[in-house]
Structures are given as C-alpha cells and as structure tokens.
Amino acid sequence: MTMNLARRPIAYGLAAFVPIAIALDTPASELAEAEQKGLDIALEARQKKVGFENFTASQVMVLRNKQGRESRRALRVKVMEVEADGDRSLFVFDEPRDVQGTAFLIHGHKDKADDQWLYLPALKRVKRISSANRSGSFMGSEFAYEDMSPPEVERFTYRYLRDEPCGELTCTVVERFPVDDKSGYSRQVVWQDTEELRLWKVEYFDRKNAHLKTLTVDGYQRYLDRYWQASNMNMVNHLTGKSTVLTWTDYQFQTDLVAMEFTQTGLRRVR
C-alpha cells in the first residue's frame, strides 16, 4: 500500500494523518461543518485585508544556526493588491551587499502557479524563475516564501478545530491542508484571535506529518484604522534547531506605487 500511495504524497499524508482518521469516525455532517467553518474563517480573514491597495515596508531577517551564530538579511517589500487575483509582491534586497539591488517580483495567482522573476543587477537582466516552487528556503532562512505572506485562501482546504485562550485573547484554531502537492507541508495549524483574526501562531507539519516548524507572531499595529500588521515573526525549526527572526518596520499604506513597478520592465528600474 505504501508504494502506490507514496507516489501521491498528499494522499498518503492524509491517509496517515491521525486527526483525519479520527474525523472519519465522526459523522460526515460534523466534518463538513468543521470544514465550512474553517473556510469561513479564512474568507473572513481575507475580507479584513481587502482594500489596502498597496503598502511598503522594510524587513530584516536574522538567521540563527544551532551554534547560535547569526547572519542578517535586509530587504524592502512592496505589495500591491490585485482585484480577483493574487497580490503582486516586490522584494528588493539591500543586504547582504553582494546581492544589493537584486529584485524579486512575484505575481501571485489563485488558480495556478505564481509567476516569479528576478532582476540581477550584476547581469543587468531579468530572469524568470520557471520553477513553481514556493516551499523552498527563502535566502537560507527557515521561512519558505509561502510562509512570509498571507496565502491565498484557495491554496488550502480547511478544518476548524476549536477555540482556546491565547494570552489575553481567545484564539480560533484552524487546520489547513495545502492543495498543491509540491508544498513541503502536509498541514498547518493556525491560531488567530477571534476579534480581528490576526495570526499569532502557525505550526507546520512536514509531509510525513512530523512537527517541523513553529511560527510565532507579535507586535501588531493597526494602520489606516483597519489593517493589522505584525512587526515580529519568529520561525523555529524543531528538527534542525535553526531559527529565523523576521522583523517588519516602516509600514506605509496606500502609497503612490504604480502598477508599472510590478512588471518585468519596472523590475529593471528598481533601486
């Protein structure tokens, strides 16, 4: 059995996956209810983010290995909202120095693989990254690109688990399962507070359903009286003992970004 299923890792992951197995014992209606509630929460969370138009921010990543040695990455981020499709994101690298000015453009999509380009200043050329990969390590850190940005709702299926206290708030705990079989994860467990649906914690489980990483988020601030953005994201890899702290600063909403900047042509002019 292992063999046939192994060719389809997700199917295998789900079959091996204990909570699902338990869920199979619960009435189908209850399961459907939990799935619907999970999806509703995801949709509601997305609704809260709609309409920001665009924002810019700065990111500093501090990578730490098991020995405690650290290394820094610094980048600027520009995100533009696209109606009826995934957001467009632009990452401009400032540190380390030898990749300074390199720019990474992503056109997110709801229903197909994202488009990705990289501008290499040393080559003065834009290169398309044809791999559909979102799950690999981002710049050697513990973050995959898919971990850094709020994912499209359509990329997962959901299941509501429970509500429970988290700090002074109450959190709703939802499990989500990636649809893409190239994802590095079999599932994620997500903690969001019931009031604003801000993300506080994510536990990532790898394809054999082992607890791989935990993301904790804090330092939320509200922008435009509406949009909550975190300032600290801490990702710990439980298997390797490595960790990465991602700090966001200088959020600016509804700036004068233009769509042109998020094109291949615009990519060449980034600085």
Added chain:
Amino acid sequence: MADAGPVALDRYTSVVLDRRWPVVAVAGLAMLALTAGAVFIGVTNDHRVLFDEHNPQLLAYEALEETYTESDTALIAVAPGASVFTRETLSLMESLTEAAWQTPHSIRVDSLTNYNHSESVEDDLAVGPLVDGAEALSDDALARVEQIAMDAPEIAGRLVSADGQVAALAITFALPDDADAAVIEITEHLNEVLDEYRSEHPEVGFHVTGDVPMNRAFADATRDDMEKLTPFAFIVIVLVTIAVLRSALATVAVVAVLMFTINTTLGFAGWVGTVFNPVNAGVPLIVLTIAVADSIHIVSGTMAGLGKGLAKRDAILESMRENAYPVFLTSVTTAIAFLTLNASEAPPFRVLGNLVAFGVLCAFVYSMTLLPALLAILPLRPGRGGGKWVFLDRLASFVIARRTTLIWVMSLVTVGLIAGISQLEFTDNWTKYFDDRYEFRRDTDFIVENLTGLESWEYSLDSGEEGGITDPQYLRDVEAFAQWLRAQGEVSHVQAFPDIMKRLNKNMHGDDPSYYRIPEDGALAAQYLLIYELSLPFGSDLNNRIDIAKSATRLTAMARGGLTAREQRDFDARAQAYLEANAPDLVTPATGFTITFAHLSQRNIESMLQATILAMGGISVILLLVLRSWRLGVISLIPNYLPAAMSFGVWGYLVGQVGLAGSVMTAIAFGIVVDDTTHFLTKYRRARNEGSSPPDAIRATFQATGRALWTTTAILVAGFLVFASSGFEVSWTLGVLVAITLSLALVADFLLLPPLLMALDRRKT
C-alpha cells in the same frame, strides 16, 4: 601475612560453616536486593558512545553538524543488474524517493531522480528534478537523463555508479535526543518499505548502509552478544567445570556462585544506571569467565582433601587455608588491571573495566561466604579424578632436564613473536565493525564495491567573511583544492560548492559549455546563487553545504574503500599541507564520522598506555610485597608481560590490523595472566621456604598448581573464544587476543618461568 593469618582464617571459615544456612540466606537477600536494579539497565545503539564527550574530533564533527545540517544518513542503493536509465528503474527510484520522505525523522532526501538539474530555457533559469514521471519518458529523454547524470559531478559516482548500473538515494535525518528509539523506528520503517519493494521487484537488489543503519547494527550486535553469547559461554563453562571437578554437586556450588556473581554485577550495573552497547555487552561473559576461577580453586581444593580421606569440614578448612589468600590476591590484581580501563578514551571500556572489577571482587566475596556454606550443605563425595597427574611429573622432569635449552628456545620464540608487532597497524574502520552475519556489513560491502566509498573527509572551508563564498578568489581556491583531491588515489568522489557555481554560470550563458567555470565577478556569483536558491524546492536547499552567513562551504571527499586509519590520517595531513601551500586562509583539519574513528584507536592507545604501565607497576609492587623477594618479584615480570607482547606479535603476523580492542587488550589480559604467576610463585616460594632446592620446588609447584592452572586457563580460553564468536569486530578481536595471550601465558608459566627460576634463584635455603 602474619602467622595469625591462618588461625584467624580458620576461625572465620568455622563461623561460616557453623552458620551455613544464615550465610546462604544473607547472601541470597543481598543478591536479590542488588539484582532488583537490573531493570534500570539501558542499551544504546548510538555509535557516539565510543567517544569521550571531550574528544576533539567529535567536537569538531558536532560543530560541523551545527554549522550545516545533521549528517546522520541512510544510503539506499538500487541495483537492477543492468543500466538504471530505464523507465522501470527510474520510476522505481522516483517512487522510492517519495517513500523515503515518509521515513520518520527524515529532513532531506537526495536521489538520482530528484537531483535538481538546472538549465537554460529561453534564456531563463529552469530548475527541476532530473526525472519527473519516468514512465512517460521517450528513449531520447532517457538518454538525455543519463548524459546529464553522468556529467554531473554532484551525483555521478555518488548517487549513480560510474558504470550506470547502480542508483542511490541518501536520506538525511535529524535525530531527536532519544536517538536510540529513533534509530529503531527509522530502520524498522526502511526495512518494511524495502521488503515491499523487494517482493514487487525480485530482480532488483536493494542495499542499505549509512550511520543510522550502522547504529541499528550496533543495537543488534549488543542484543546478540548479551542474549546469545553469554548463555552459550555459561553452558561451556558449566561443562568444563563438570569435566574438571567430576562432581555434579560440586559443579552446582560453582554455578551458584557464578549466578550470584552475574546477577549482583548486572543488578549493580542497573543501580548505577549503566547503559550497555556492543563494546561492553561482554561484561557478563567476562565476569563469568574470570569469576569461575576463584571457586574452582576452592572447590577443587576441597575435593582433593576429600580424596585424601579428610572429613568434609576439614577438607573445606584446608582448601580455604590454601586458597583464600591467593584468591584474594588474584582478585585484587585483576580488579586493579580492569580499573585501569578508566583511562580509556572510549567511555564504554571504562564501564566494562569498572563492572568487571566489581564482578571480580563480588566473586571473591561469594567465594568466601556462599561457596564454603554451600559446600558444607551439599552432600559431597570424593571425586573420581583425584590423585597425581602423571603428565605434570613428566613435564616437570623435562623442564628440569632441559632448562638451559628451554631458556634459549623460549627466548628465540619470544623475540621472534614479539618482532611481529612491527607488522601491526592500528586502525578502526566502522564499515568493518560487523562481520558478514549482519546484513549491514553485506550491504555496505556491496555499496563500497559497486557505487561509492562510504568514508569521507569533511572540510568546512571558511572564507573569513560574510558572503565570502561567492568571492572569485575563494571559489578558485576551493575549486583547485577539489581538483587536487580528485587527482589523489585515495579519493573516489568530491562534492564541492564551486561545481554548483560553474553549472550556474553555464546556465546563465545559454548553457554554453565554455562558461562552465567560476564566474569572474563576485556580485554576479552571489546573484546567481540567490536565483538558484530561490528555485530550489522544499528539502533541496543548500543549507547542508553552505553556512547561514554564506561565509563557509562544506567540501566532502569520499574515500575509496579499504583505507586504514593511518592512511586516512596521512591523507588529511597531505590535504592540509596542500592548503597550507596553496590557500593558507582555508587551512582546516578534516572532520566527520570517518576521521573521528581514524583517531579513535590512536587516542585510546596513548591514553591506555600510561595507565597500563602504571597498573603493571602497581601490581608488580604488590607481587614483590607478597613474595617478599626482589629476585622472584623481578622474575615474575617476565611471564606477566611477555605474553601480551607475544600475542600482539602473533596478531601482527596473522592479521596485521587491530583496532580499539588492541588498545585495551593488554590491561585486560594482564590482570588475568598475573593470577597464574601469582599462584605459581606463591606455591614455589612456600616449597623453597620449606627447604626444597629450586628443581624440587619446581616439581612440587607443578604438582600443586599445575592442574588448577591448566583448568582455569582452559575455562578462560574457552570463555574468551566464545566472546570471539561475536559478530562485532571489537569483541571478537578482544576475545581472540586475550585467548592467545592466556595460552601463551600458560606456556610461559610452564616452559619459561621454571628454567628462569632455576637459573636465577640461587638463594640458599
């Protein structure tokens, strides 16, 4: 001993005999109380227990792992018996790669099929698995896959054999703190998966090796040795005891002492939290073998007394008078010798030394309490085997008549054998730690022969600055080092970071082969690397080859099979000399699993040598005090020290290589050999003190101790030969070496010591 000694001893023995039931009861309670601890005994399969926590090579290795990624791995080789570049085999590899991701604790799977090939497609960088959906590949596509694979230095000779007949995948694990359970879990899982594959593809060979399977073999060997060898040794010893004592009841007494001793020792081991592994799994067996000697001396003395017509009580009293002191002495000297194992670099030997020392003293205590009480309780009858042993008289006559010739002949033999030490090389090779009865060894041999060597030198090459790994000078230096390594006969494969940069440079120039070289511009190289890293999927990142600061890369040189530890160390020295001369900023010693082992016996020998000499000195002083004669004391050194040296010589001629076992053999054998000499010389001195000439004293000593020496040596040699049937290299080498040493010691005691005594002991009486 003062003259009050025998009187006090008689009084003590009488008390034991009068209260024999309470003595048995107290001994039984004490034994049970200690035995209860046996439940706390642990067994580990982590090969790292072989190393002291301060071992510099181990520390360097752990630092390497912390800088990059854990390097606990399992390598699965797939051998279809034909080219692997077929739709069937490649799709088998694809499915096996996916299945491997399900292995517990795995963090990475590298295989022939999921190798991330990069190429230029319409001027963009395309990165993807080498094989994706093999079943649908055309013949042209298969040929292309083969060409790419055989041209890729990262995988050719590592994940696919040079002849294209064997493909492989490597699973990397991050083991949790309780690595023992994880190793069992992983290997059980792999066996299960592979069994399924084997039954579906009976024509394909599947072979597994790596350090995680090796740890499993460690666990299996420990269990095998403890569960199979110890009972087997027990049976052998019981049989030999029956043959020697020719009395079932007397054997019962001896067996009772043995069981009490083993239970108490293992119980004690549990109470102090001992964790067993293959190296010290032999503790029960060694204790058993050594402990039996004490009781044999006392029981055979008693039987001899009965044979002479003494009443049982008197026979026991006399045997205790005769033997208590030598048994005490030999127990102390044996314990001291085993305690010197505390100086060993390998912690399991310290445990072995301490537990055997405890067991030996424990056997002494039971021989002084439980044994006489049991002898008093059991309805013993005189054995049938009493009387003189004519052979011993003849031997004595021969030795006395030919003493001069014997000195010359024995000296020549001794020198000749000891010269064999020059043929001896110390080496520890983890791929050869287990013999053919373990699948691990058979698989490992297959992989070494058909795919890749498994031992490696790992170099963490530090550029000295953040982001320095894309500096062209650094890349050129590392590239030159990799080329130099590839040109060395000892190396079968080199995995070096510049290979990736050269490939990317080519990809970025439309796959133009003339750009398969280091990029000229550091920033460009860094940006190539960035785009490549952004393209790599989950589990395929470069974090196992590059440190987080991009300041250092890891270079792995795989060794050809069959190198000795010295060749491995010498190679590393040459590699460092190369770096010293050509890239002095990059100089670093090799680290890794292999090099840690390559230094193990060397370090262990150095640490053991001093301690063994110290123990030999201490024991010799004890002998001097006991014998109260400088002359005898000095003469005793010869039969004590020479046998170990001679057996190393024999080993040098016959085998040539010795590992960890060799470093502790002297201490272990010495502690046992001393016993024979002690018995021999104490009896000889007593005969001399009673007025005999040296030849007469020799004859009397042969008669008094000859039989006990033959029988105890027979038991010890039998016990250690059982030990030698272990499938774990350290154990069987130790067993054989000790058995040879004990046999040679017996020869020396009968053929060399007496002529020496007659030649040198000219003291008038």
